[in-house]
Amino acid sequence: MNVGKSSRLSVTRSAWQWWKDLAAREGPLSATTKLARALWEFARDSTPARSRQRYGDIDYDWQHRVNTTSAAVGWRDRLLGVFYSSYQPTEETLFHEMLASLREHIRADFHDFIFVDLGSGKGRTLLMASDHPFRRIVGVELLPTLHALALENIGKYKSESQKCFSVESICADATEFSFPAEPTVLYLFNPFPEAGLRRVIANLEQSLRDHPRQVYVLYHNPLLEHVLAEGTILHKIGGTHQYSMYGIN
Ligand SMILES: C[S@@+](CC[C@H](N)C(=O)[O-])C[C@H]1O[C@@H](n2cnc3c(N)ncnc32)[C@H](O)[C@@H]1O
Structure with missing residues (x-):
């Protein structure tokens, strides 16, 4: 859609x-x-x-x-x-904690990675991610009103620590998202019901078979974690009770 x-x-x-x-x-x-x-x-x-x-x-x-x-x-x-799923923004301290933990795991900063948030709402994670040196940042949001606000927020955002200035919000059904063939940090905060999450993880794994590369998934409030755990390419590499991290190495 x-x-x-x-x-x-x-x-x-x-x-x-x-x-x-x-x-x-x-x-x-x-x-x-x-x-x-x-x-x-x-x-x-x-x-x-x-x-x-x-x-x-x-x-x-x-x-x-x-x-x-x-x-x-x-x-x-x-x-x-x-x-679909109710809009709720990710809390700032937790977001930076998740990224710090992932950075520690990969032992490098995010220069080579793009950041993708599927179900990005008003775009708070896109703004927070822009304080890290991602190559570019992409959010996909289903509801046009939330997407429009995300665009406004991206235009207004000011932070002395901003490091990435290529930030976009797309209005689309994220379960049909085609993953770019680039090293990726994928962020999910419970945007889909089980069938939708299955479709996204299947798309991602197929994209990894076609274009092997570094991909990590940060899954906040992982209510449907069994869907990721059943995958054959991504494996759990860390997390707490608030989030799980998956990767391919
Ligand atoms: C819990 S909110 C998370 C917002 C944002 N990721 C954050 O962490 O601040 C989930 C968002 O997913 C969106 N959503 C639900 N189904 C979707 C779909 N199929 N495609 C794109 N966005 C979707 C909802 O409209 C909502 O804005």
């Missing part, structure tokens, strides 16, 4: 597709119950108290004069998030 600037994802179609996929795996009764539960959660999450809680992550935005908080996401995008 290529999501052009002008196209809008339909909430009804997204909900129908979500229900159909679930009903095919678990039966219509279970799918309907889970849909009702997801919508109830969405309604609870829309109360003023819950909205206030989401402003807890706003320090990064104050510091860099950008808009990456999950609090300022409109109801329509939050509802679409129920059927």
